Amino acid sequence: MSYHMYNREAEAMPKEKLRELQSERLCEMVKRVYEKVPMYRERFDSMGLKPEDIKSINDLTKLPFTYKQDLRDNYPFGLFAVPMDEVVRIHASSGTTGKQTVVGYTEKDMKLWGEVMARTIGAGGVTKSDIGHISYGYGLFTGGLGGGLGSETIGCATIPASTGNTKRQVTILEDFKPTFILATPSYALTIAEYMEQNGITADSLNLKAGFFGAEPWTESMRKEIEKRLNLKAYDIYGLSEVIGPGVAYECECQHGLHVNEDHFYLEIIDPETGEPLPDGTEGEIVFTCMTKEALPLIRYRTRDVGMRIPGECECGRTFVRMMKPAGRTDDMLIIRGVNVFPSQIESVLMELDGIAPYYQMIVERTGNLDNLTVLVELTEDTFTDEVRKLEAMSKKVTDAIHSVLGIACKVKLVEPKSIERFEGKAKRVIDKRTQVNF
């Protein structure tokens, strides 16, 4: 079988050539940031490091890390490596804690973004004869505009549907017959649910592929989306600090996500020591943006947990694959000393028959004890007149969560649609604990 590739020359470039290109690009970048970004210059100077000390990609580990806090400390434009005259786009992600993270793009950065997003969508077989439906939010969030840019770069007719007004989106899906969709996985399910409620089957749509990301999702959720929307679902990964969507993408083999390594270098490090970890070992994902002009970050600590997958992919791409992040360290909750990712709760629910995927976790502290309550929505299929069966259903969920996570929780069945539907990113967790540690 031959695999789809938007830019075969880049994506399947020989390994040695890729390494050379990375070295060349890293050296050039290091010179540039030393000259243009005061924070990096100070950091290099205090380490006694000169740009000339970086001679190849092998010297990457000599460079200092960049933290999210650095972006906050230099808010809003302090880490930009170009004058504002050259910046053509600003995006910002709302921080759940503290200041928002601001990122900028030059004209060349926009081209780069279009290219890496085009590779992302192209990997799913999208060509310029396709029609794209972009259901990521358009605005300060990078999802909508970045996704749309990739679709337009390929030459697809692009529908900037953004989020919200699901009824109208379904009408567009039925009437304009887009062949692929970009959305958060939870919004894809909201669309599917709306269709089912209104007697619209996936047959009346023409979707063949969907590219989902921006929030953690599980394999069972992938199956659910594929079945209900009748398409092949691809996982995509990105973060605004690196470029937005387009950092890493799945090929048709769907065994990990290929990193656009000619532009973004992936390291996996031990979050405690900062030491690089060998392929096949889980650790913190770190990216270096070798070619970005406006915001070239060096060794940016994403706080996402991931792994470099060893070995080559059948598709022919030479770009390293990363394991789908297990969850963002920001999303991780520590409940009674146990690390819990919301996506784990989701997997549990999806694997239980007849349990709706709509849930919300509420963490509270009573005295010195953390209490986890999981709200699970009932559906007409799961609702029964018999109280005993409903109680058994709650117990089934409690037991399953206990066996997977090792913590006790209380499961509360709630009315359908009583858990807020998030048409952008899903907020699955309400942490009512005040952050008092020790």
Add this chain to the structure above:
Amino acid sequence: MLLKQISVFAENRRGAIMDITGVLFNAGVNLRAISIADTTDFGVVRLIVDKRKEALTALRENGMTVKETDVVALAVDDTPGAFHNALKALTESGIMVEYSYGFVSPIGEGATIILKCDDQEKALGCLTAKGFKLLTADDVKF
């Protein structure tokens, strides 16, 4: 003949039952009987109504979770032992009653008992054979 009962899921929160009755009132549906089974976390509101289809549509349109269940509606005399005799007949036939509630008969005399048994068809046969009077949807409609 079995009667259709509507069950509605209700969270344990203030006004949950009123939300249900409000929807029915706005849809012009009259309640014939109501019973609430509750646990610490939620309740199941069971209803016998005059206009079943309208009630179902209105409840669903208001986002409520509903289910229809077949129940036996038994008309008994308003005399001591009337209900007991019915239960005795069911128990002797090996039928278990899961829940039951009663209301003043819409046909004017005696009382009406709603029964949900583990084997509804068998309960129906048993009670009919023993000469008990059972109500149908028409009896609660008028």
